[in-house]
Every structure is written in C-alpha cells, then in structure tokens.
Amino acid sequence: MTRYNHARVQEYWQYVWDAEGVYEVPDDAADPTYVLGMFPYTSGTLHMGHVRNYAITDAYARYRSLRGDEVLQPMGWDAFGLPAENAAYERDTDPESWTRSCIDQMREELETMGFGYDWSREVTTCDPEYYRWNQYLFKQFYEEDLVEYTGARVNWCPDCETVLADAQVERPDGAEAENSAVDHAHAAGVCWRCETPVERRELDQWFFTITDYAEELDAGLDDLAEWPDSVRDIQRNWIGRQEGAHVSFDVTDPDGDTDTEVDVFTTRLDTVHGATFVALSPGHDLARAVTETDDDVAEYVDDMTSAGADAGGTSGVETDLTATHPITGEELPVYVAAYVLDDVGTGAVMGVPAHNERDHAFADAQDLPVEQVVEPVDGSGTDLPGAPYTDDGMLTDSGEYDGLASSAARERLLGADGVESATEYRLRDWLISRQRYWGTPIPMIHCEDCGRVPVPDEDLPVELPPYVRTAGNPLEESEEWKSVECPECGGPAERETDTMDTFVDSSWYFLRFCSPDLDSAPFESERANDWLPVDVYVGGEEHAILHLLYIRFFTRALADLGLLDTREPVERLINQGTVLYDGEKMSSSKGNAIAPHEYGAETTRLFLLSAAHPAQDFEWTVKSVGDVYDFQQRLYAMVADRDDVATREESAPQDAYLGREIDRTITAVAEEYERFRFHRVVSETQRFARLLRRYAEYGPVDEATYERGLRALTRFVAPMAPYLGEEMWNLLDTDGMVVEAEWPAVAEAIDDYELERRLVDRTLDDVRDITEVVDIDDPGTIEIVVAEDWKYRAYEHVRGADPGDAVVGSALDDDAIGEDGDRAAEYLGELAGQAGALEPVLDAERELAVLEAAGWLFADEFGAAIEVRRADADDDLAGKAEPAKPAIHID
Template structure:
C-alpha cells in the first residue's frame, strides 16, 4: 500500500531549502523582470481567506513565469499605518506600534507557512521612519510644485473615529463612494458622517482630472468595471455655464442641456453656495434649513424659497430662487437652472414645490409626451424658445452658445484629495506654522519628522503632544508649531510599489533608472472595492511623479486582476459574521489548491467542505501515482501503438495548461491537471505503461502543478530523483505540434459520447465490435471551401466548381447544400489524415471502456458508412 502525502511533514524542509537557495530573490541587474504584485495587506492581526485568495493568485502566476524563464519580482510588505491599529491599541491598553509589529510577525509567519514565494529582501513597512520619511519628502516636492493646498473646507467628519474622511471614504446606500452631498457612513466603522468646517491639507488631484479620465481608454488590461467606476467618480461632463443675475450678482449654473434653457422656471442653489451663506446670516429661515440639511442623512427633495429672484438670461423674466438639497455644493457650480419639463430631478422638485412645468423641446417625429406628469428628457426640436424655435437640440445648443449669456464649460465630480487626518498613527505632515512666515515645509535634512511617544488621549494625540509640537520656523528661526495632522494612509500605498524596486535606496524614494526599466507593474491583483480609492490614487501619483521628473512612466499598472469574494453559507466570510475559516485549518496546500480551483479569480465562490476534500484527495492521487511508480511499478521498454495517444496528450496538456496560466484561469488549470491525472491512472491500469511516456507524464504533471501546490511538487520532484528544485526547473515544452489540440480533444470526446449514445439507445450492454469510419477527403475540401466563404456567398456553387468534388455527383451536391445551410456556424476541423491518426491512437480508450474490438478506418466511396461520415464527425457502427 502506498503512503499518504503529509504536507505538514515536508513544508518546513522545503521552506528552508527555498530560503537557503534564494529562489525567490529577483536579481538587481534584471533588465526586464516580470513584476507580479498583490495589494499589500493592512496589518490587522492575521490573514483571512480574502488575503489567501489574492496572494495565491499572484504566487501561482509568479511561480509559473519564473519557471518559464522570467526574472520575477514578487515582493511583500505591510500597510502598517491607520486608525484600526490605533483603536486596537487603545482597547488593549498598549501603543499602536507594538500592536502593529506583533501583527506583522504573525502575518509574515502565516504567509511563509502558506508557501508563498516572496522576495523578502525587499520587504517594506510603511510605519518605519525610513519609509515614511519619503512620504514627507514627496509631500514637500508636491507642495513646491503647487500640487498641495491648505484651505478651509466643509469636510466629512466621523465622530467615532474623530477624524476627517475623504469623499471616497464615505459609503452611501448604493455601495458607492460619497457623492459630495450630505449623508453616508464611515467606510471603517459605519458611523453616520457629519459635516464640519476645518482647515485641511489637499492634494490637487483635480489638476489631472482630464488625463486620468482619458487615460482609462488605454488601460486594456484593466477590468471594465474598474474603469467605469473611475469614469463615474471623475464624472467629467461637457456642457455650458449659463449666467443668471441674482440680486445684482452673477450666478453661473452648469447644464448639459442648454437647448432647454427657455424651460427654466426656477434657479436652485446648493445649501453651501456663497449666495446662500450670505442669506443665512440675516435670514433665520434660510439658516435653519441649511443647518437641518447638514444634520440629516437624506434631505431628499426638500428646499426652501428665498426672497430673491433671478433674471433669466435669454427671456429677461424673473424666476424664483430656491435653496435645494438636491443641488450639490461642489459639483458643477453649485447652482442649477430648474427645467422641470426636461429633467427628472428638476421635475420631481417642481412637483414637490408646485412650480410650473414649461415644455420647450418636443419629439421630432411629432409623437406626444407624458408632460406634465413625466418629463421629456430626449433631444428633439425646440418650441416656445424665441428665435430658436424649430431648431434641433444639437443645433440649438451650438447657436445658444453664441449669446454672451452662456459659454462652453466642463465640470467634474472629482474633488481634490483631502489627506489630513486628526489621528496619531500615520505620517506626520511635514509643515510648520509660523506667525510671521506662515506655513513652511520642513527641510529635507530634518526629515523624517518622527512620531512622538504615544500617549492615550481623546481627540488628536499629536495636538496634545506639546513638547513635540513646539519647534522653530525653518525660515526665520522663531518659535513655531508643527502641523498636528497626519496623512491619509492611502498616501503610503500610492507609491509603495516603487519602493519595492529599490527598498534600500538612500538618495530618493526610489531609483529612477530602475523604476523606468521595471514599470509598469505587469500584473496587479486586488479587490475591485479599491477602484476609486487606491487605484485612482496610484494613477494620480504616478503622473505627478512623472511631472516632477522622478519617473518616465505615467501609468503604474499594465494588467489588473480583481479577485472575487470567498463566501460561507451565502455570506462574505468574516470574523464578525462568525463564518470565517482559518487559512491553515485544512492545511496550507489544500487551501491554496481549493481557492484557485473553485472559480475564476474574478468570481465569488462558496467555501464547502466537500470541495475542500476534493482538493485534498487530488494531492493524494498525485502522490500515490508517483510513489507507486518510484517503488518499482512494472513498466515496458518497448512502445505499443496506444502509447502514442499518451505522448500526444502530454503535449496537449502542456499547451492547454500554459494557455490557462497565461489567462489567469487557474480553475481551468486544476481541471486540466485533474483530467490528465485520471488519464495517467487509466493508462497505467490498461496494461503495463511504456516507461518513457509514463515517466515523462509524471514529470510534466509535477511541473504543471508546481505553481499551485509547491510543497507537493517539490516532494514529487525529489521522489522522481530529478536534479535541483522544481521551482527552478524549466517550464515543460511540447515535443510535437499541438496547434490543433483543442480540436483533437473535442474529436475524441464527441466520438466517445456518440458511441455511448448509440449503445444506450440500441441497448447494447456488451458490444463485440466498434467500427469508426472517417470521412472521405473530398468532404474536407468542401468543408474548407464553405468555411472560407463570406456570408452571402453562393456556397453551393463555390463547392461544386471544384471538379474533384463535383465528380461525386448527387452526394457532393447534397453535402454542399448541407454546408450552405450551416453557413457561418462551421467550426474548424483537423484534416482527414490527422483525424484518422488521432482516433486510431485513441482506440484503446474505446476498448478499455466498452470491452470491444475497435477498428478505425477511412471511408470507401462504395461503403454504406461513407455517406454518414462528416469531417470530425465519423460514422460509427456497433455490432
């Protein structure tokens, strides 16, 4: 009886060997390495199944590319700053750094036990002063370049976390980011967000709005869902600014439908508009409304009419001015011309406040509308629009722009990135406040500005660190105070992939020459939830660094892979739901194999014990096969005809598995390996296997499984008495031309299915003979003519114009008509001789399954079966 594979017994040994040999170290002099990266983890205390799935994907691909001959960079580090560590430390009466360091040690051990192959010589930790020194250095460079602003602003405030949140860190009911209106909850703790007026630091990401938007078109290797999320978040809109006069002041309203301007029956202002702020100073009714909107999660269609009127720029008429919650403070201009007849939001607001609905666009085809009950929002022909009556919407928009009352304009949903955080555990913002000099950057020679010793306190701990806070102005030398806000931790992760390239570089955040050679990241794996946070920020940072002369690249990542969610009992697996499974509960290798085999990387999948058991048993199957072979299994040294099928199938499997690795379809890789393992076992039980073919099959199988199950593969490689390590072995290559491997496989599969169907229908339980008859050559020529024909071509005529086909008379005409009916649905086939060869090599499968004598031959024109045989659809006779 063969032994069982014991993962726990071998893992420490192979970990030691891999580390001793430095197999995962990427050479510093690699000209063009393959850069494979998983989003580095937040130091939360332990790995969860989402981590395992992410890192199993990158590890499998990195191992595959290393075996394929690439110099592979596959690093790991720690996203170590952040409020959760500060909260955890507070709860445990310790300090954030001690908690974070303990988490890192635990998580690094988890990663190593899982067998993930990282270049640990490049490990980075964002809470190390030698790392966040460069956060501060980059901040000062961005400040000098005019990409940093300090301004008073209405900001999102989480009262539980006691800090400001960027718009993208406020979650709304639809699951998206904050839309610059009131409402939403904190992305970390779920507390309802409030609005506060504070002086804050911003990175002016809006300077890159157009480039970030346009650049999405070229990101062919990114999921369309991520690109759409970024387009929506940037929210670029082309339209016009229309100027209304309100109380002697010009108020601009943005619209994408200038053709509807004559239908404006009111002007709506956002609660934060400067005109509204002035009104609120003297009008208690307005002030109370603005305050009520700021304190509610859903102000809906609420609004309040002011005592002001606006002069319509085209008609000269006066229309009422409202303060309306649905108008956003910082989207467009904060003012909306209300056109209830042609805009859904305006129509809903007008219905709520009994405002007039005036139609100024009608359908071109004369069909009716549902006005005034429902707005008509399509383009059409203008009516009741003065001199513009009768113009189509598109032409009217152009003509209306000729008037001084309107001008072309572009607006964005994107707002500048608010990076100030009123918390301790983050990068101190390297600025000094001086009464005489104002805000002054800390000089490079004084960086890093390190965090003081942690002291538990309410509010901002840095603001309470009086000794640390007091300093001298770098410009005038007079007493000054340090900035007490720390940076949003997304700053840390916006450039960390660059630090991996030269983690010990002392002169700059990274070595520019190395970065230019190695970027973009070839493959980046992480969750789609980061689409408008991290993934937008790294694109901004890369562009900003390029404009600072620090990079010659403007896009950071070539190919982005989003991994799906691991579910348990239909819900996302998590500790809070009590449905989490520890990554090592079923063994590291079984877990890796299962999470990669369960589904496409982008899809969610359900964790089930049954499927985990299947992954475990597959490992045991491979181990048993190799163990039996190396223990002295009987083999042959002379080849037999059926051995050619296995030799060919080895090459087909190499081609198929390689293609699936390249496409990140690891679930199909595992499926191919399982199928191949079953074939090897069946081949070995059919009769004593041919030593050359069978041993090659086992070695190829070992190599192909190595990226997914590295401990097992190393053990099998060692048992097969191969030199070196399988992790460093060259990727297997096909010995034969296998360009048609998918067609050949399908041919064998469908022919077997046809034989099964016939035996079932005719109820032949134990057939004596199976005859497989391959079509005549002229049918393949006819098939090729039909496939090459363009749609609408006279396929029958084209086929029958070939004299060698025409010579087959009525049979040829009937077959030509059959092909013409199928038209463009004809799939590629292998040539007749190749079909005969493939089926002859596979004859043993039929014999093994049905226990019958099998004959494979070409059709003869006089043969009754010749008329039934088609290319890649042989005729079958069973007796």
C-alpha cells in the first residue's frame, strides 16, 4: 500500500497556501462567516486543549469555505498577565522578552498543525498599538460614567500580590447555595491562578460598572439560543437576579443621637414577622460610623476588614443601636456580623433565624431568639428551634397575615409601611485594578489640586517603562515614569500605577481583527457592524463568568457609545471538553502531557475530532491514535493506487447504488459538520471509504462513478486533515487546491437518507442472523420480499393517528386496506399496540428500489443469487413481510 508522509508535504502546502493567500479575507468582504477560537495565553507551548479548540474551529471554517463562504478565521495572542511576569522573574529576564519568545514558539506550532488563519490580521495585546486602544476605551467609559474609583473591600492574593475580581476567586464545590448570593460570597476562596487562599483588604480601586447592565445582560441570555444551556445558566446564576422587597428599619441609639434608616433586601418577605435582629456588614456605612464611638465595634470591624472571606464565620459584635420593626414596632438589637457582606444586597439583613440557615447559625452562636412564623401547610411539623424551616408554607404568629400561604403573604405585605418591591442582582462591578507590571497602564493621573485627571488622547499610549525586578509592583518603583505634569494645571502629579485586568484585553479583541492596522480608532465601526456578531466562537465553559460575560458587557457599552450596532458579540458558542490521560486532565504539571507534534499534526487533529463530541471529555489512548493513523493511510492509498483498479464501460447495478450512496453521504457529512459532530463526520467518512473499497474489489468499476466517489471522499476529510486533503486532491489531477474547491454536489437530493441506509443495514443483519442460526455456510439463493402495498398504507394510517383515535375501524374504512379483511384487521391490531413507537418508513416503491440497488452487497457478502421482489396475497412470505422489514427466504 502506498504510504502517506505528512511531514514530507506539510511545509510545501504551507508555502503554497501562504503564497496564494488563500486564508486572507479582503476588507471589502460583504459579510464573511466569522469563525473564531478563543485566542491563547502565551504560556510557551501549545497543549492538547489548545489543539482541540483550534482543530474544531479550523475544521468548521474549512467546511464553510467549501460551501462557498468567505471565512474570517484570525489569530492573536493574549499576551499580558501575571504568569508571564512570574515566569520572567523565575528566569531572571523581563516579561516582554519571555512573552515574545513564547509567541514565536506557539505561532510556529500553530502553522505546523496546518490551521488556516488569516495571519495578516494577527494582534498581540502587549503591543502598544493594541493597548493604546484599551486606554482609549477606558477613557470613553470614564466619560460615560462606566468607570468608578472607590475604596472597597477587595479580594487580595498574597502570593500574586494583587487584587482579584470576584470571578477570579475560585470557590469550593457547592458554594452556590440556592437562593443566596451571600452563601457564595462567604465561601472560602482561592486565587484562580495560584490557588493561594484569598484575603480581604480595603483599597482604592478602579471598577467598570458592569452592574449598570445587569438587567440587560440577564434578559439577553434568553436570546442566545445557540449558546450551551450550561453557560447561560452559569451566567444567569452569577448575575443573580432576585425578586424581593426592601424593608426599612428605623435605627436609634440609647441617647437618640443617631436616627437613620437601614434598608434590608429579602426574597422571603413572608418571614418578616420572624425577624429577631438586624445585622450590618463590617463595611456598612452605619457600622463604620459606630466605630467612632464604640471601641468593641471598631476592633471587630478592623479585624474583619483584613481577614479572609471566611474568617469571621458566625462571629459578630452587638452595638448599642436598636432597630424598630416597621410592621410590629418591636425593638430589635443591631449587630455587626461577618456573615453579611457590604457588596451583597444592601449590606444589611433582617435576621430571621427560624427560616434562614445563616441567620439561624448566627443566632445560635449569639444566643438570639428563634421565632417561627411559617409552618408546613400539611401540618407535618419542623425541626425548630434546632434547625430552620426554609420552605414556603402557611403564616403563623404574623398578625393579620395568619393563615395566608407564603406567596399570597408576600403579595399582601408589599403594601405595608416601610416595605416596597425591589429587584437585586448578585453581580458586582468589575474590579479591573491590578498591582502588577505586565498589563495595560490605566491612563489616569493623580493631582493633589485637580484630583484624578485622564491622560489626553494625544499622549496615548501610556507605554510601560523598562521592567524593574521587584517583589511588589515594579511601576511603583519607576519614579521617572511615575512623575508627570498634571494635564489640567501643569503642576506635579503622578501616574496611576495600577494596570488593567488582562480580561480587558480580551473583551474586545474580536473587534480589532476587523481592522488590525487602523491607527485612528480601535476598530472600523462600519466593517465591524457588517462582520459581527461572531458566527461561531469556540472555547471552554470555564470562561463563562470571566471572558464570556465581559465581552457581552463590552459590546453593549460600545454600542451605547455609538461604535457598534450589535449588542451581542457571539451568535453561536461551542464549548470543548477536556483531553484526559489515565483518567486525569492532560497537563504538564501532572506529568501526563503529550506534545501535539509527537504523533504528527494530522493524526493528532483527526484523533481529537474523532474521539468524541466537542463538548465531551475523552481519554487519550495510543491504540485509538494508531487507528486514526491507519485510517489516513488507507484513504491516501485509495487515491494513490486508483490506477490499479480495473474499469469497464458498460453500466452495472452497483453503479447506481454507489451513486445514491455518494448523495446520501454528502448530505450526511454536511449535516454533521453543521452540527459540529466531527466524530460522526469521521464515522461517515470511514463508512463511505469502506464502501468505495468494496465497490472496487467487487469487480471492474465505472470510472466516472468511482472518481466522483474519490473526489467526494477527499472533500469530506480535507477540513479535518488539510495536508492529506491537498495531497489526495493533487493526486486526483484536479485543478486548483482542495482548500479552494466547492463542496460536492448531490445528483439527487435525499432528505431522509437515513431511512434508506437503515433499511439496507437491517436487512443485511437479518440475513446474517438467519445464516448463523440455521448454520448455512453456502446459501444458493436469497429471496428478499417486500411487503404488500396495503400494509404501508395501514402503517402510515396508524403512525399518523392522534392518541385515542379508533385507528382500526377508521383504517378499515379505507378500501385499499379494508379489502384484505381479517388479515388487515389483525395487522392493524398489531400496529395499534405499537402506536406512538412506530418509526418513519419508506414507501413500497422506494423500499423495493433501494433493496434492488443494494442487491450486489448481499451477493458480494454471501456469494448467493439475490432475488428482490414484491409480495402478493397468495405468497407464502406475504404474512411475514412488513414495512421496513422484508421477509427473507434462503435456499
């Protein structure tokens, strides 16, 4: 068998593709199909996760090109970030040198893998030409009040020595308890990069006010029909929309010197009569005010401000304040408690220990009363006071509301004094400040006289100074860079030394690909409006609340700035699963990583695509990789050795069958490509290749039909294995390259091709079963008898009937069915017993034609004479033949 050596040809085809510019999309393209894989972080080398993502993206992009689309598939580099800074520190170099070397290595590896990128649109986020526009957009957001500079308790990683956004704190499994953002916020968390336990610090920081878009981001999820439900659910939970009520408590101190209102948010207004205390977060304005006169509260607030997110537990301190219940008038104690967060809800809660788990735990620790006001409707009782009852029920000890169901009580209570309906979101503003060097400098200047002043546009980009090796933030040590004149007053001032979260870089990079060299704006708006949204975006589900939420926010903000028309950046999202080895995620840190080039570019690509659905995890096995390698060799040999196949001029029945199967496979493969089921594409291609080989081995072939099959086969595999596809296309003496070819056309459209295949496959299986059971080694004749016409009519009558219809009687009224009398009634009775489970079938004429055309397959496998015919009433086999299940007799 002629052997295929991809290493020998890949450099040639890379050169030809580049020389011909086959992947470059002109700027005047009307509406290219935009296919994008999430660009990689510049970690140094490609890993299998990268290759799986880009193999999926590239296969679909190449398929759409075969279908005649202009396809935009660019590539760039997520090049800023703390890992590069740490790597440079460890290697005694600077982050830029390290990052540039990583990019060179990874670009070479991507090219070797044969991915069809438009490299003329390459962007690198650490280039000043790119991050200049981060700074420009920051200023635009600032002018539109989408940026806030404020003191806040923030997540601090002591190892990375920087703050983290909420979404960058990893929580333990199960932290997101039902009906409570507070539960999640208080769960212990670790840094998403280094897994160091996170602390809480009070710092002045820069935020993007993503909460301004909370309602729209939540509502927009309903329109993302082509996003995985799991991603939409993750985002919906993170945004955390909750319908409830604000309840206002009047708060005073013993001397009457403090007179203020404290608002609490609750989703369980029906439990309001069970409130036995009010608790404030350590960061609440009122708690801070009390620290000025109460040393115990001051000490507690100070301890909790610097503690980790879970350090406070059920601790708290009682103040000398009292809160007046707005409905009962009861005086309640006011506590400062660690379990209440200032950035969740209103930063205050009404403690209802009988009906809330956290309130109950706090009350138990502080020896506070537990008052039940909701009981089960069925009278089954509760575990109170030992454990809270948290379900809905019927109100008790709630005054005029006694006896109401929880839902009805919530509606009635909305009319009470001090109560009003409210909607709260769990989503917090996006903290973008990072106390690190390797990121986009925030374009702000601090002046003692003028305050915070934006850097003028003409002074952008604010470039990073030379790297200074230091344990903290190198920008703080760069005095010359830091010292500037105030743009407003000309006096001495200092640059902002925080850099932007790297997720800012990736929140709009897909727009820069539209016009990567534009010097007057971040992107050309008219072109972006033509090309967006991204048609297909491929990446991991782990980015659901980081990158994928941020790009939705950015796109909306840019639309409101008048820079975009679209408000959703991505139409279709594809998540890829994990590559496992010995049951664990393949990772260099686990010592189980396999380099993508170890088994060759196309073997690796084909295996990653054929192993499972893109969204599923799967196990890397050497045997399976070997099977894929052998598959490539067989495909190549079929084309390379085709001159050895004998041909004939006269037509034969198998020619028509092969022609029909070519049409069936073209249709099937196209459907699987559109559904991103590449494992099924490979299965279809393997099936078709086996049939082609069998056709060639059965006898002399019709040259035109066989060549058509080989050309179709080549285009089936080319999007997944492009070097192999080009070599096969070249050997077929076809003009041009397969990358620029058209998808094979069908001679006759077949919408229900699966029915034809299923019929042939089942009939072959039935013949095999008979020969095995009866032990027939050398059958002489095989009769395949198709059912009578009236049975098909009866079958469709029952299959199409509504549940409960008297199908037997109504079918017998049909003369074409009823003339068979008792036979028809008996058959209809059998069908009626299967109503609802009957599959679609071909009609009688088509079933006969399909089996006649497939007769050569039976003859080839069993070495027998084949007779395919229609049954009639006097036929002994007529009673056994049914639609889609012909009767079989073997001599």
